[in-house]
Amino acid sequence: MIRVVVQDAAIDFATETDRHDAGGHGATASFVGRVRGDDGVTQLFLEHHPQMTERGLADLAHAAADRWRLPALTLIHRVGAMAPGETIVLVLASSPHRAEALAACTFLIDRLKTDVMLWKRETLADGAARWVEPRTADQERAEGWD
Amino acid sequence: MIRVVVQDAAIDFATETDRHDAGGHGATASFVGRVRGDDGVTQLFLEHHPQMTERGLADLAHAAADRWRLPALTLIHRVGAMAPGETIVLVLASSPHRAEALAACTFLIDRLKTDVMLWKRETLADGAARWVEPRTADQERAEGWD
Amino acid sequence: MALQLAYFAWVRERMGCGEEQVEPPADVATASDLIAWLAARDDRGARAFAEPARIRVAIDGQMMGNDAALAGARDVALFPPVTGG
């Protein structure tokens, strides 16, 4: 089962892993991305498109499910304001075999950085805000899956 | 912090993820391997070496920590008898950046299949037991990290 | 040709609004033409679209190249490269 969610609320890892049907599938890989506070960032804001963000995530999830055997796949992205340490994104991919679960997890996190309508804005301790610039390395990793 | 455990007791994912210090690290990748019951397997038994199994896992964990930035790494392998659906192995790797957490997770699960003193024996519905044969594909994946 | 435009991230901030309806002239045939027309239209457009290479486009819900034709389009979103994850 494929489950894709875009949400304002905090992502609860335990709730989502319980809900993700990992049961009899042999291998489950997960990825959690969190807000890092190491550059003096006090808040991260994720702007999204009311329809296209969720659709973009769903397209990626189905692309992964076409490419690998993934009887269970969960992809949750938070939007809005969040604090350092909070979860931005969660991927859970289950498969009969480890290589597929791990590859799907890596593919999804790589591609959602370049393919989905989401924009990060950081607020620093002095109140200044800046939009995060895309990184060339992210672009190259995402293209590596083409 | 590196934490390596070999245990007879069931591996509790929620307990271990809470204990793993994922806090401020940006990216956490995880891998869970479970007993599959799909070939009529009713029980899996993991034989181990009283000292060398844990040392082998610890060596792998330190090799990963030398290769990637991993402020938090958890590697737990169960031994003894377990039923389909139960967790055999759990890897949690946290890093400032996703590529390192995901690569470490993949490296550890690939290499522990070929480098650590552990042997699987499957019991089938009719009571017959068989030792699992190593797979050439596992050997090749493990060598890919050399 | 009436178009419903949507702006995101710093494009939205520089334009001072998230959406607006526009009626570009007939020679605005592609997304690139639209970006150039908005840049020339007023100060806020000049600020938002000073660097057309940094602008991405979605037409009627599909991400497109900036050379995509606008013929038949209703909704056009204009935004910086995405930075999710």
Add this chain to the structure above:
Amino acid sequence: MALQLAYFAWVRERMGCGEEQVEPPADVATASDLIAWLAARDDRGARAFAEPARIRVAIDGQMMGNDAALAGARDVALFPPVTGG
């Protein structure tokens, strides 16, 4: 040369024990020699070590190639290829 041997998985099953102390003759210089000597020693050895290419070796806690010398060794573990994970 007294050696403490440990067997694992189907090697242990075929040998009928998990460990034993042995005193191989002086011409048993390497792990391969030890495997051949055990295979020739009795029926259980013949069963456990019929295919030397399927046997792996650890000497004093270190995984070694089967051509490793036994000089100075105390503990030798003999086992099939591992299958963890």
